Amino acid sequence: MSKIWESNFSNKAKNVRPSPIREILSVIRQPGMISFAGGMPAPEVFPVKEFHKGVDALLNDGPNLLQYGTTEGYPPLKEFLSGWTAPRMGRKVSLDEMLLTTGSQQGLDLMGWAMIDPGDYIITEDPSYLAAITAFHNHGSRFISIPVDARGMVVEIIPEAIEKARAEGKNIKFIYTIVNFQNPAGSTMTLERRKKLVEISHKYNIPILEDDPYGYVRYDGEHLPSIFSLDPDGGVIYAGTFSKILAPGTRIGWCSGNKDIIRKLTVFKQATDLCSSPITQALVYEYCKMGYLDSHLPNIIANYREKRDAMDASFRKHLPLDEVSWVKPEGGFFFWLDMPNIDAKTLFDKAIEKKVAFVIGAPFFANGGGEHNARMNFTFSSPEVIDEGVKRLGEAMREMLK
Amino acid sequence: MSKIWESNFSNKAKNVRPSPIREILSVIRQPGMISFAGGMPAPEVFPVKEFHKGVDALLNDGPNLLQYGTTEGYPPLKEFLSGWTAPRMGRKVSLDEMLLTTGSQQGLDLMGWAMIDPGDYIITEDPSYLAAITAFHNHGSRFISIPVDARGMVVEIIPEAIEKARAEGKNIKFIYTIVNFQNPAGSTMTLERRKKLVEISHKYNIPILEDDPYGYVRYDGEHLPSIFSLDPDGGVIYAGTFSKILAPGTRIGWCSGNKDIIRKLTVFKQATDLCSSPITQALVYEYCKMGYLDSHLPNIIANYREKRDAMDASFRKHLPLDEVSWVKPEGGFFFWLDMPNIDAKTLFDKAIEKKVAFVIGAPFFANGGGEHNARMNFTFSSPEVIDEGVKRLGEAMREMLK
Numbered sequence: 080m081s082k083i084w085e086s087n088f089s090n091k092a093k094n095v096r097p098s099p100i101r102e103i104l105s106v107i108r109q110p111g112m113i114s115f116a117g118g119m120p121a122p123e124v125f126p127v128k129e130f131h132k133g134v135d136a137l138l139n140d141g142p143n144l145l146q147y148g149t150t151e152g153y154p155p156l157k158e159f160l161s162g163w164t165a166p167r168m169g170r171k172v173s174l175d176e177m178l179l180t181t182g183s184q185q186g187l188d189l190m191g192w193a194m195i196d197p198g199d200y201i202i203t204e205d206p207s208y209l210a211a212i213t214a215f216h217n218h219g220s221r222f223i224s225i226p227v228d229a230r231g232m233v234v235e236i237i238p239e240a241i242e243k244a245r246a247e248g249k250n251i252k253f254i255y256t257i258v259n260f261q262n263p264a265g266s267t268m269t270l271e272r273r274k275k276l277v278e279i280s281h282k283y284n285i286p287i288l289e290d291d292p293y294g295y296v297r298y299d300g301e302h303l304p305s306i307f308s309l310d311p312d313g314g315v316i317y318a319g320t321f322s323k324i325l326a327p328g329t330r331i332g333w334c335s336g337n338k339d340i341i342r343k344l345t346v347f348k349q350a351t352d353l354c355s356s357p358i359t360q361a362l363v364y365e366y367c368k369m370g371y372l373d374s375h376l377p378n379i380i381a382n383y384r385e386k387r388d389a390m391d392a393s394f395r396k397h398l399p400l401d402e403v404s405w406v407k408p409e410g411g412f413f414f415w416l417d418m419p420n421i422d423a424k425t426l427f428d429k430a431i432e433k434k435v436a437f438v439i440g441a442p443f444f445a446n447g448g449g450e451h452n453a454r455m456n457f458t459f460s461s462p463e464v465i466d467e468g469v470k471r472l473g474e475a476m477r478e479m480l481k
Numbered sequence: 482m483s484k485i486w487e488s489n490f491s492n493k494a495k496n497v498r499p500s501p502i503r504e505i506l507s508v509i510r511q512p513g514m515i516s517f518a519g520g521m522p523a524p525e526v527f528p529v530k531e532f533h534k535g536v537d538a539l540l541n542d543g544p545n546l547l548q549y550g551t552t553e554g555y556p557p558l559k560e561f562l563s564g565w566t567a568p569r570m571g572r573k574v575s576l577d578e579m580l581l582t583t584g585s586q587q588g589l590d591l592m593g594w595a596m597i598d599p600g601d602y603i604i605t606e607d608p609s610y611l612a613a614i615t616a617f618h619n620h621g622s623r624f625i626s627i628p629v630d631a632r633g634m635v636v637e638i639i640p641e642a643i644e645k646a647r648a649e650g651k652n653i654k655f656i657y658t659i660v661n662f663q664n665p666a667g668s669t670m671t672l673e674r675r676k677k678l679v680e681i682s683h684k685y686n687i688p689i690l691e692d693d694p695y696g697y698v699r700y701d702g703e704h705l706p707s708i709f710s711l712d713p714d715g716g717v718i719y720a721g722t723f724s725k726i727l728a729p730g731t732r733i734g735w736c737s738g739n740k741d742i743i744r745k746l747t748v749f750k751q752a753t754d755l756c757s758s759p760i761t762q763a764l765v766y767e768y769c770k771m772g773y774l775d776s777h778l779p780n781i782i783a784n785y786r787e788k789r790d791a792m793d794a795s796f797r798k799h800l801p802l803d804e805v806s807w808v809k810p811e812g813g814f815f816f817w818l819d820m821p822n823i824d825a826k827t828l829f830d831k832a833i834e835k836k837v838a839f840v841i842g843a844p845f846f847a848n849g850g851g852e853h854n855a856r857m858n859f860t861f862s863s864p865e866v867i868d869e870g871v872k873r874l875g876e877a878m879r880e881m882l883k
Contacts, residue, residue, distance in 0.1 A: 127543030
């Protein structure tokens with residue numbers, strides 16, 4: 080084989096990190112494997128029939144939906160979202176304060192384009208969403224990582240971290256936080272910390288990217304105000320997605336924020352994919368217009384609440400409780416296991432032998448760590464499968480601890 | 482307004498070029514305006530009903546299509562494309578030699594990720610597709626531009642250009658060519674030059690990106706072998722799209738090439754949008770499976786051939802023929818006007834007064850030029866509207882030449 084490609088790759092290509100989840104796909108697909116690795120919604124809660132009711136839009140407005148759309152996004156869907164998100168945003172954002180994206184993942188990449196020069200720093204939670212770390216890393220970012228506890232990101236230590244970094248000449252471009260039911264740690268940032276974070280943003284002139292893919296999937300307790308709603312000065316951009324409240328296959332997410340940053344993201348989006356599909360944007364809009372977003376969400380929540388409770392119960396039943404701890408999340412998709420005496424990588428290999436998969440902690444840490452953590456998804460499998468999988472995991476742990 | 486965003490923008494964001502077509506949108510949308518500016522297919526040739534027939538796939542395979550898809554793309558559509566493109570590719574490419582993308586625009590961005598470090602050079606045609614120039618520019622590319630004549634890119638001068646550039650320490654990463662009915666110049670690369678280009682690629686170890694959005698939309702003459710098919714060593718990556726042979730709203734394109742480069746593009750795609758929508762991929766597949774791609778293409782070609790001939794006739798009727806020249810393209814979407822004594826920018830302002838729009842030549846040139854060129858799209862408007870628009874343009878030209 081010719082080396083013509085390899086010898087011409089960019090440095091980015093030489094250093095790019097493939098997703099660890101992707102890398103274990105062939106392992107996960109083995110027959111009989113129970114996987115808690117992916118972050119996938121349960122197929123049984125997809126509102127297939129309701130979503131399909133919108134397809135006549137393709138006949139009625141075919142020439143428009145089959146044409147190129149605007150880069151900014153399908154206006155009727157933006158109008159809908161502006162109203163639907165208003166309670167969380169504190170107000171209706173205007174259409175030029177919103178960009179529709181090809182999944183909220185694209186919003187992360189576009190933030191890289193707009194904000195990050197190679198060598199710049201992003202303040203991230205430790206641990207954090209691994210595909211966000213990768214997206215920012217691809218743009219040349221480095222990371223100042225702030226721990227997460229049961230009340231979310233430990234924002235109290237951010238000022239000192241900023242001052243130390245700036246004294247070292249580091250250029251910090253934004254603060255990235257997954258506010259609700261954090262991926263992977265599961266915790267939610269308290270209102271007090273949200274307010275404190277906005278103060279820090281103002282004081283140090285560092286904007287905030289508030290990523291909220293799971294925010295509407297809450298099983299207990301009350302919704303908290305978004306960080307966006309707490310900052311009247313427009314220093315927060317909020318990223319949302321239909322992946323968890325409707326279906327990932329739509330590949331439709333959104334960013335809401337100050338016009339200046341939305342405009343920059345839009346210009347970069349044009350060079351990356353011109354526009355998201357007007358077809359899926361219209362299908363999502365039709366679904367929303369018929370009221371299904373609100374009427375179906377309780378089904379999703381009920382399904383996942385039962386599974387969360389099932390996994391929690393299975394943990395208590397099957398895991399060595401003096402060796403493993405976790406916080407029961409109020410929403411979202413994941414449990415995060417803390418196992419101080421268990422090496423996650425060794426446990427993974429042993430678990431795979433027993434036909435159960437999870438994601439080891441390390442890839443969620445931008446600057447190292449996570450050797451004794453495991454992320455466990457509870458939304459995809461049935462309570463029965465969850466119990467069997469956790470039982471296998473417990474056996475693997477006990478064998479290791481012998 | 483807080484300056485929190487602007488003061489934290491990346492250098493890329495400070496230097497990003499918004500599309501000139503986007504910038505004139507508000508002008509184009511004025512009532513009564515005839516626009517030859519965009520590169521849009523005609524809405525009347527969209528196979529709305531045929532495309533809609535595929536929507537039951539959403540009911541039949543709903544849980545699968547609403548879930549996350551693989552980054553590599555929807556396997557049935559890849560299987561179909563592998564067969565359908567075989568005559569042009571010289572063989573059936575295997576599934577791991579193909580990546581489905583969110584429009585072929587995403588393929589360009591991914592090539593930037595995989596190949597370009599800031600300061601690297603790309604060999605481009607002069608003029609070339611402006612959103613390709615922008616995508617590569619955003620990745621920090623500079624350009625070595627090679628003129629286009631009636632036989633396509635003037636490949637004969639590339640060796641000297643490479644040697645000169647290398648002597649100056651420049652790092653050339655790939656050669657970018659739009660082989661058929663080039664955007665904007667309209668010309669098609671001859672078979673002789675295609676072969677010569679592969680020789681150059683081998684000799685200098687520089688791979689080729691063969692962009693072919695218009696290749697299946699040919700009005701006269703015979704299809705030529707792709708450059709991909711002429712290089713058994715795998716140094717050519719081919720980019721195709723459904724935008725012009727079905728509809729842009731699907732946002733589905735593809736890249737075919739050596740496994741190494743496809744794998745790199747795939748890893749970068751994961752960080753930019755995880756996957757393209759399985760919904761639109763499945764809708765496109767259903768349409769293809771029913772045989773409509775082949776049965777409908779002649780309708781598109783007949784519609785556009787008539788419009789191309791109409792614009793050519795209107796040019797001869799209304800333009801000052803001793804001041805304007807053009808080559809009648811054998812396919813594609815555009816005429817390219819050469820107007821040695823007319824400043825395109827001044828003409829544009831005068832034309833807008835007369836309610837007709839086009840794109841000035843300059844943005845298509847990576848290193849300057851094009852001050853006396855205009856790109857005219859003929860696919861979108863009816864022959865009657867084309868005639869009226871060209872008449873207005875001719876009046877604007879005559880007033881300028883007085």
